[in-house]
Amino acid sequence: MAATMDWAATRRRFHLPDGVIYLDGNSLGPLPVAAAERVRRTVQDEWGEMLIRGWNEAGWMDWPARLGDRIGRLIGAAPGSVVVGDTLSIKVYQALASALEMRPDRRVILSDSGNFPTDLYMAEGLIASLGRGHELRVVAPGDVAEAIDADVAVLMLTTVDYRTGRMHDMAALSEAARAAGAVTIWDLAHSAGAHEVDLAGVGADFAVGCTYKYFNAGPGAPAFIYVRPDLQEEVRPALAGWLGHEAPFAFDPSYRPGRGIERMRVGTPPVLQLAALEAALDVWDDVDMAALRARSLELSERFAAGVAARCPELVPALPPEVARGSQVSFRHPEGYAIMQALIADGVIGDFRAPDILRFGFTPLYLSEADVDAALDRLERIVTGATWDRPEFRARKAVT
Amino acid sequence: MAATMDWAATRRRFHLPDGVIYLDGNSLGPLPVAAAERVRRTVQDEWGEMLIRGWNEAGWMDWPARLGDRIGRLIGAAPGSVVVGDTLSIKVYQALASALEMRPDRRVILSDSGNFPTDLYMAEGLIASLGRGHELRVVAPGDVAEAIDADVAVLMLTTVDYRTGRMHDMAALSEAARAAGAVTIWDLAHSAGAHEVDLAGVGADFAVGCTYKYFNAGPGAPAFIYVRPDLQEEVRPALAGWLGHEAPFAFDPSYRPGRGIERMRVGTPPVLQLAALEAALDVWDDVDMAALRARSLELSERFAAGVAARCPELVPALPPEVARGSQVSFRHPEGYAIMQALIADGVIGDFRAPDILRFGFTPLYLSEADVDAALDRLERIVTGATWDRPEFRARKAVT
Numbered sequence: 001m002a003a004t005m006d007w008a009a010t011r012r013r014f015h016l017p018d019g020v021i022y023l024d025g026n027s028l029g030p031l032p033v034a035a036a037e038r039v040r041r042t043v044q045d046e047w048g049e050m051l052i053r054g055w056n057e058a059g060w061m062d063w064p065a066r067l068g069d070r071i072g073r074l075i076g077a078a079p080g081s082v083v084v085g086d087t088l089s090i091k092v093y094q095a096l097a098s099a100l101e102m103r104p105d106r107r108v109i110l111s112d113s114g115n116f117p118t119d120l121y122m123a124e125g126l127i128a129s130l131g132r133g134h135e136l137r138v139v140a141p142g143d144v145a146e147a148i149d150a151d152v153a154v155l156m157l158t159t160v161d162y163r164t165g166r167m168h169d170m171a172a173l174s175e176a177a178r179a180a181g182a183v184t185i186w187d188l189a190h191s192a193g194a195h196e197v198d199l200a201g202v203g204a205d206f207a208v209g210c211t212y213k214y215f216n217a218g219p220g221a222p223a224f225i226y227v228r229p230d231l232q233e234e235v236r237p238a239l240a241g242w243l244g245h246e247a248p249f250a251f252d253p254s255y256r257p258g259r260g261i262e263r264m265r266v267g268t269p270p271v272l273q274l275a276a277l278e279a280a281l282d283v284w285d286d287v288d289m290a291a292l293r294a295r296s297l298e299l300s301e302r303f304a305a306g307v308a309a310r311c312p313e314l315v316p317a318l319p320p321e322v323a324r325g326s327q328v329s330f331r332h333p334e335g336y337a338i339m340q341a342l343i344a345d346g347v348i349g350d351f352r353a354p355d356i357l358r359f360g361f362t363p364l365y366l367s368e369a370d371v372d373a374a375l376d377r378l379e380r381i382v383t384g385a386t387w388d389r390p391e392f393r394a395r396k397a398v399t
Numbered sequence: 400m401a402a403t404m405d406w407a408a409t410r411r412r413f414h415l416p417d418g419v420i421y422l423d424g425n426s427l428g429p430l431p432v433a434a435a436e437r438v439r440r441t442v443q444d445e446w447g448e449m450l451i452r453g454w455n456e457a458g459w460m461d462w463p464a465r466l467g468d469r470i471g472r473l474i475g476a477a478p479g480s481v482v483v484g485d486t487l488s489i490k491v492y493q494a495l496a497s498a499l500e501m502r503p504d505r506r507v508i509l510s511d512s513g514n515f516p517t518d519l520y521m522a523e524g525l526i527a528s529l530g531r532g533h534e535l536r537v538v539a540p541g542d543v544a545e546a547i548d549a550d551v552a553v554l555m556l557t558t559v560d561y562r563t564g565r566m567h568d569m570a571a572l573s574e575a576a577r578a579a580g581a582v583t584i585w586d587l588a589h590s591a592g593a594h595e596v597d598l599a600g601v602g603a604d605f606a607v608g609c610t611y612k613y614f615n616a617g618p619g620a621p622a623f624i625y626v627r628p629d630l631q632e633e634v635r636p637a638l639a640g641w642l643g644h645e646a647p648f649a650f651d652p653s654y655r656p657g658r659g660i661e662r663m664r665v666g667t668p669p670v671l672q673l674a675a676l677e678a679a680l681d682v683w684d685d686v687d688m689a690a691l692r693a694r695s696l697e698l699s700e701r702f703a704a705g706v707a708a709r710c711p712e713l714v715p716a717l718p719p720e721v722a723r724g725s726q727v728s729f730r731h732p733e734g735y736a737i738m739q740a741l742i743a744d745g746v747i748g749d750f751r752a753p754d755i756l757r758f759g760f761t762p763l764y765l766s767e768a769d770v771d772a773a774l775d776r777l778e779r780i781v782t783g784a785t786w787d788r789p790e791f792r793a794r795k796a797v798t
Binding site: 006015017020022025027028030031035036039040043044046047048049051052053054055060086087088089090094097101113116117118120121122124125126128129131132138178210212217218220221222223236237238239240241242243245249250251252253254255266267268269270271272273274276343350352353 | 689
């Protein structure tokens with residue numbers, strides 16, 4: 001049973017700008033209050049005073065593994081199976097390059113059309129480099145299970161669809177992949193910190209994720225990678241960087257992979273970003289993931305019900321019976337302009353081409369009052385068609 | 400002729416801890432005073448207040464190219480030919496993967512034993528992934544020129560040797576590589592911000608570098624990559640990340656490389672680190688590279704002459720006639736303990752296995768008085784053998 005959480009207390013641990021209702025933590029989480037001071041300390045007291053000695057004295061060198069363990073606790077990964085670094089794209093590449101070598105006789109990377117594009121792009125890039133006739137097979141999300149066959153080397157999926165919020169059944173698909181002899185790579189971009197994940201329990205082989213969304217570690221915060229403990233010693237790191245070497249400071253001329261998950265490190269870790277990540281993870285120390293998930297569904301269902309009743313023009317992106325992550329998405333042909341008008345009115349959600357309005361609900365800093373206020377403003381904009389103005393229709397690059 | 404520089408003024412732009420003489424800016428540069436405020440602004444005013452809107456409103460999305468151009472000015476690269484991101488290891492991989500594809504009929508990657516290990520490791524890792532019989536041929540630094548033959552696909556060198564400081568003749572080796580039909584990759588880790596570099600002038604094909612050394616952008620600051628302008632459109636990015644896509648926010652299912660250098664971007668850029676980099680680069684706006692180089696030689700030769708006269712037990716790592724970068728290195732069998740004792744006495748240099756003491760001299764914040772004080776302390780430690788204590792001999796992981 002889920003523990004009782006004091007969500008008003010977690011909300012106080014974030015800086016939220018006045019007048020803003022932030023429903024886009026699934027793009028970039030807000031600033032944890034302690035992160036500002038934590039980054040200041042690393043800049044001024046550590047870099048400024050310790051200089052190069054910070055690598056040992058402040059422990060910078062150990063942060064990727066130490067913070068990896070703290071993330072591991074939130075995604076069902078044992079200590080020593082997660083390490084932080086690089087970007088999610090790089091971590092996808094790393095996992096995929098290693099995974100393909102574990103199945104040298106197979107040629108298919110199976111993914112779905114709900115995967116985030118960069119995962120598919122990195123696969124394309126790797127396939128072209130290898131030049132061995134691998135195929136990236138992309139099917140509809142609902143067709144994944146039946147597409148897992150004996151040709152599949154790797155099943156690479158993002159658990160929660162960045163547009164619709166549709167959530168895959170990690171346990172069932174991991175089991176199907178295992179039965180077919182395929183290696184699994186789960187991208188947890190919209191899962192880590194959003195809902196319960198049990199990597200060890202489902203027997204995932206690899207997982208990757210980012211920390212700037214639900215973990216609130218700031219813009220450009222580093223990614224993480226998980227490798228199943230009993231696979232770690234057989235994984236060859238394609239990105240054989242010096243900090244993944246068994247003895248980085250021996251400066252050996254030849255690469256020898258480091259022990260366990262350490263071999264998935266590559267280059268010098270981004271210390272300022274890691275400082276922010278550390279403070280961001282402090283917020284999670286007392287969070288019960290089951291309680292978080294229950295509360296996230298409560299808030300998002302309240303929003304979805306409100307939209308259905310008050311803005312029926314917005315069509316749910318998913319049928320109600322389909323499991324979803326911590327977001328609710330709707331389709332509308334004027335989705336872009338509606339979202340711009342909503343943002344101008346202080347409710348920040350997200351638009352994803354071609355027609356998706358996306359709203360993220362994280363219990364850490366959102367309440368029923370926020371949901372209700374967001375609904376009021378959305379209804380006013382949709383029913384009043386106040387989005388139909390040139391300033392809301394003019395498209396610019398959006399993230 | 401070199402412009403006259405006010406080095407006392409540049410020194411005031413850095414925070415230097417009391418009592419420390421910092422001769423290790425070639426590992427990690429000190430904190431530029433303005434960087435602390437710049438990072439605070441990005442954390443609190445941008446991330447904190449703008450949230451996701453920071454990507455457009457604060458311009459985060461454009462920083463990798465904009466800061467790349469600012470770096471380009473300091474290494475002889477035209478606007479639009481440098482972009483910032485990832486780590487140096489990743490950028491080496493990116494350059495090498497692209498370069499090998501430009502010479503599909505050749506199998507040799509030529510490098511030297513003075514290259515930083517991660518460059519060699521990344522090459523090893525890529526070769527193993529490709530499985531097409533490429534060979535990493537590592538020769539002594541002095542043998543590189545004659546080793547360039549028609550089998551060489553790529554000449555991959557670090558301009559300045561991280562241990563000895565030995566500097567390659569970029570113009571001559573680039574020309575020799577071009578004559579032999581080989582692609583060049585220059586690693587500028589110990590060159591960018593250390594001495595004059597003219598990438599366009601020497602006709603380099605690719606270059607990579609880091610920003611946490613001479614550019615003083617902080618621990619884990621991102622790397623950069625240069626691609627010769629007329630090659631950019633034919634370069635296939637092996638690391639095909641979404642931010643290198645022609646239209647990242649169209650979320651196309653298939654990768655199309657972005658225009659020019661933009662295609663060498665991969666994932667989400669590390670915004671907090673980029674903020675520090677921006678402030679760090681401000682210091683360079685008024686720096687004349689020829690004047691910097693002249694001053695660097697002046698300071699380092701003063702130090703080398705002092706060591707020769709006062710600590711002859713320290714053997715110069717290079718003969719005097721060999722060109723070197725912005726560092727001076729010496730060999731001593733007890734180099735580790737000597738460096739530990741020196742650091743304990745407030746003079747921070749660096750030790751590199753097996754026996755190298757390394758001292759970096761950057762004019763931005765060092766003066767003759769620093770050189771002389773460092774010599775006094777070094778002499779006391781070496782001649783008094785005060786390094787011969789357990790606390791200085793006990794080895795730990797060092798960077």
